[in-house]
Amino acid sequence: MSVTAFVESLHEFLQKDQISENETVREQHSVDESYHKGSITQVVVFPRSTEETSQILAAASKHVIPVVPFGLGTSLEGHVVPMQECVTIDFTEMNAVLEVSPDDLIVKVQPGVTRSQLNKELKKHGLFFSVDPGADATLGGMAATNASGTTSVRYGIMRDQVRDLEVVLASGEVIHTGSKAAKSSAGLHLNGLFVGSEGILGCITELTLKVYGIPEYEMAGRATFPSVENAVQAVVSLLQSGIPIARVELLDEISLKQLNHHQKTDYPEIPTLFMEFHGNEAGLAQDVDFMKEIVSMYDCEAIEFVTNNAERNRLWEARHNLAYSFIHGYPGRKMMVTDVCVPISELAGAVRHAQEQLSELNLIGGVTGHVGDGNFHVILMIDLADEEEKARANTFNESLVAYGLERNGTSTGEHGVGYGKQKYMEQEFGAALGVMQQIKAALDPQGILNPGKLLPAKGENVYESVIKS
Amino acid sequence: MSVTAFVESLHEFLQKDQISENETVREQHSVDESYHKGSITQVVVFPRSTEETSQILAAASKHVIPVVPFGLGTSLEGHVVPMQECVTIDFTEMNAVLEVSPDDLIVKVQPGVTRSQLNKELKKHGLFFSVDPGADATLGGMAATNASGTTSVRYGIMRDQVRDLEVVLASGEVIHTGSKAAKSSAGLHLNGLFVGSEGILGCITELTLKVYGIPEYEMAGRATFPSVENAVQAVVSLLQSGIPIARVELLDEISLKQLNHHQKTDYPEIPTLFMEFHGNEAGLAQDVDFMKEIVSMYDCEAIEFVTNNAERNRLWEARHNLAYSFIHGYPGRKMMVTDVCVPISELAGAVRHAQEQLSELNLIGGVTGHVGDGNFHVILMIDLADEEEKARANTFNESLVAYGLERNGTSTGEHGVGYGKQKYMEQEFGAALGVMQQIKAALDPQGILNPGKLLPAKGENVYESVIKS
Structure with a gap:
């Protein structure tokens, strides 16, 4: 393995401006939006075609150089963070x-x-x-x-x-x-x-x-409930009824408080569902009646619908800005977002568990979730300079994943494993992890493709369970 | 590899009535609903638990005995037909x-x-x-x-x-x-x-x-068109409109003729869509108006809806009995059903191609399709004693698959590969077939699991392209 010889060989088929060893460029390509830190990539390449990508991989294979693919670096578990000397392939020039x-x-x-x-x-x-x-x-x-x-x-x-x-x-x-x-x-x-x-x-x-x-008709709404349990149970009933829910998001008290404070909104600060429905006008009108009947059975305190695009967009913009509300609310702290998915019958318990743990461990954070899927996030705001607080955040994460896995959920509903969640793979998959490792070994016998991500290497299933900083 | 020693070892953990070497039982477990024929399984076992299944597989592995899993034998491409000496695992006693x-x-x-x-x-x-x-x-x-x-x-x-x-x-x-x-x-x-x-x-x-x-409201309907092209184009528009189509089946002239003759129905014998929609009453009423507008743009000749369950069931019963209408209509002949799936923009052309080939090759058959998916079947009725006719049926199959693959479709939309379609895998997947073979080799290094199915063995990609009888 010689990075120098590898980089030299790149010049045989790439233009000069497609290869960067500039330190700033390398540093920008060695982080994502997570709190995970690794090493710095050796070289960043910018292929413009499949053929060039193929040549890069063939060269990496020949020189046994690890390869990290890179899009815009928005991953949340260190997926694109190098764990050793490597080449990073930036695909943003292949954007047609x-x-x-x-x-x-x-x-x-x-x-x-x-x-x-x-x-x-x-x-x-x-x-x-x-x-x-x-x-x-x-x-x-x-x-x-x-x-x-x-x-x-x-x-x-x-x-x-x-x-x-x-x-x-x-x-x-x-x-x-x-x-x-x-x-x-x-x-x-x-x-x-x-x-x-x-x-x-x-x-x-x-x-x-x-x-x-694009659906003929879209309608969004907000429903408030006395507790997370009631909100989740209402969603279960809506799903069973077959009403065409296009989105259904749960926000807890703390998240709404954060949102109101930073987005200048005035949402009631109690468990709330943000919802959206797609269909035709007559069908959705009938669904609304049915929906009101259903949510009232779970003590819904208020339900409101909006149909014009501007109001609908405002609702989802607020939801999407939740993370930023936390980030802007706690300058100097770093966001650490968890992502567990459980069977929906376990969701209310899992959210309650998360809220209790937040309070017990004295951490700053709020819960939000794609409740229709049983998937929820906890946005934690951590002081990375405080080792003791980092340890508490880590305890929180461990506890949440364990709670989910014990109930036949998964350690990640959408953020993925990357570097951050490899340590849970053995617990989640047991013997099936061996099958995944066999497939990896068969298709990448030299182990050059994004090493240190997704699957723990064979015989190396217990990762240190600390947050690198 | 000794079947005798293997069967003896089965008696160590299975009851006597879970192991059958009876010739009739073995023969019943060596065929499916297709025209494909292979050898006769050596022994049929009936596990009652995962643990027993695990013991059977471990024994098969130890004695290097091929294993064929078996449900009810309704597969259509020889999936459960033994290609060599083997044990067949019948799972019907694990039915809780x-x-x-x-x-x-x-x-x-x-x-x-x-x-x-x-x-x-x-x-x-x-x-x-x-x-x-x-x-x-x-x-x-x-x-x-x-x-x-x-x-x-x-x-x-x-x-x-x-x-x-x-x-x-x-x-x-x-x-x-x-x-x-x-x-x-x-x-x-x-x-x-x-x-x-x-x-x-x-x-x-x-x-x-x-x-x-179960949906609140279900509505079924029939729409007739002057040509297959018009029917398919109407489906494309319905899909784009977002109308919640639950089923949409195309039947061609010959299929409807066969259906009328054997089911005592009186459907017009022109290209017809059988459709079903799920939703609420008000929504579907609005969809019906929209639908009528759309299909009229494609010269729909008549569109009729039924909402009561009995009529709806009659419609789908007729559709499901189509294969039997052909089988009962041609005693002494064997059904050979093909199954290609193409991008929907290519569907009308593919159906037309199939109809032309049927006529050119002088074969008995009709076209029916899940047009919403671009998936269609041709039901051929073949005299398996007539070698020359079998060769024509084979030519038909080859031609249809080639037509689909050239248009970036797949050789099978739902029946699977089994024995019958292995010969098309290299053409369909090219280099990706190598990846599949690597995965198979990694997970089943002795090659005991249902050999001769799905993937051609490495270096054995060109199968004889004849219909065994």
Whole structure:
């Protein structure tokens, strides 16, 4: 392994401006939005084609240089943070929308296209892309981490939208994992395997994705409840009723307080559901009546609907700005966001547990959740200079994940594993972790693809459980 | 490899009545509903628990005996047909519904539970399981082949319903592929990998599946069109409009003729869509107006709706009996059903191509399709004693698959690969087939799991392309 020889070989097929050893560029490409820290990448490359990506991987394979793929660095568990000397591949120059097929309701894009860039293009055709993780991430990154968000309760997660990926393997070989067909029972399901594989099996160079017609009618609303339990139980009933919920977000007392303070809103500071429904006007009018009946059974204190776009956008903007409300509210502290997903029948208990732990461990934080999926986040604001507080935050995280796993949930509903959650993989998967490691070993025998992420190396399942700073 | 020693070892942990070497039993377990023929299994075992299944696999592994998992033998591409000496594991004695969780909208079942058995149980809770492949298959078999059917356009395919599988690996080791959480970004996506793996990676011993609330209101309808092109284009527009189509099936002239003749129905014998919509009454009333507007743009000749259950059931019963109408209409001939899925923009052309080829090759058959997914079947009625006719049927199949693959479709939308479609895997997947073979080799190094199915063995990609009889 010689980085110098590797970088020299890059010059054989890349232009000068596609290779950067500049310290600032390297540092910018060695962090994400999480609190995880690692080492600094040796070199950043900017491929403009699949062929160039293939050449980079082939060279990395030859010189045994670790490879970290990079979109816009919005990951939340250290996915793009180098754990050793490596090359970082920045895909933002591969950012073309290659094909929009309204008849097939699919689109073909390069990995550096962002969510908002795609939606701007799709709007011309009356279409939209459904996955909204909050950040304006690249679609390559969203596929690599199996992103999801507020609309997943209706339209599904990133994995549900992927028809085909073009992937460059460790060797430089290029494969396609699927087709343009809406469904298939042919072969092993490589689409599903590569989505969420966090760069440890290959680099995504093209995506064919499912898109949707913009709904005829959209309606948003807010419902307040005396307790988190009541709010969650109301959502369970709404889901069972078949009412077409497009989004349903829970905000707890502390989150609403933070929101009101920093967004100048005046929401009641009690457990609240932010909701959205897609359908036609007559159908939604009937649903509203039914909904009011359902939520009243769970002592809903007030329910209000808005149908005009400006009001609807204001509601979701407030929700999306929740994290920033915390960040701006606590200068000098760093956000540490957890992400557990439990069976929905366990959600109220899990949220209550989180609130109790926050109070017991004397931590600053609020709970918010995609309750339709049983997925929730706790936004903690941590003083990274305070070792003792960091230890308490770590205890909190451990306790929350353990609570979720004991109830047959998962350690991460949407943020992914990256560096931060590898230590929980053995507890979550048991013997199945061995199967994952076998697949990794078969497809990346030298272990050059994003090492130190997603899967603990064989025989190395117990990671130190401290927050690096 | 000694079958005798293997069978002897089975007696160490199974009861006598769980092991059958009876010739009739063996023969019954060596065929499916397809025209594919192989050899006769050596022994059939009937495990009653995961532990027994694990012991069977461990013994098979030790004695290097091929293993074929078996549900009710309703597969359509020879999935359960032995290709060499083997043990067949019949899972029908593992047929308990283990858990129904209405709050979580999930159910846990053993692999031998059938679709109708599950729905009978779920009805008590106001719930239903969505995947309907026609046959009353076992859920283990449906997961193994990634089944789908008429309702997939709304609720998704089998893979979309699986939250967790308990799987016994070749070694006898037991793993869980997921959790009860509605979504997860942890680990590699083993759920998706094992669904549709046709028994070549492991045997499914338990399934946790997503279920749905029975819709408030269901409405079915029929619309007739002057051509297949017009019918398909109308479906594209309906999909883009966001109208909640729960089923949309195309029947061609010949299929309707066959149906009328054998079901005593009097449907017009022109291209027809059978449709179903789920929602609330007011919403569907508004959708009907919109729908009429849309289909009229494609020269719809007549559109009729039924809302009472009896009439609705009659419509879908007719559709489900289509295959039997062909079978009963041609005694002495064997049904050979193809199954291609293309991007929907290519569907009209593909159906036209199929109709032309049927006529050119002088074959008896009709076209029917899940047009919302771009998936269609051609039901051929073949005289298996006529070698020349079999060759023409084979030419037809090859031509149809080639047409689909050239247009970025898939060789099978729902029936799976089994024995019958292995020969197309290299053409469909190219270099990605190598990745699938590497995964298979890593997880089943002795190659004992359902050999000769799904993936052509390495270096053996060109299969004889004849119909065995």
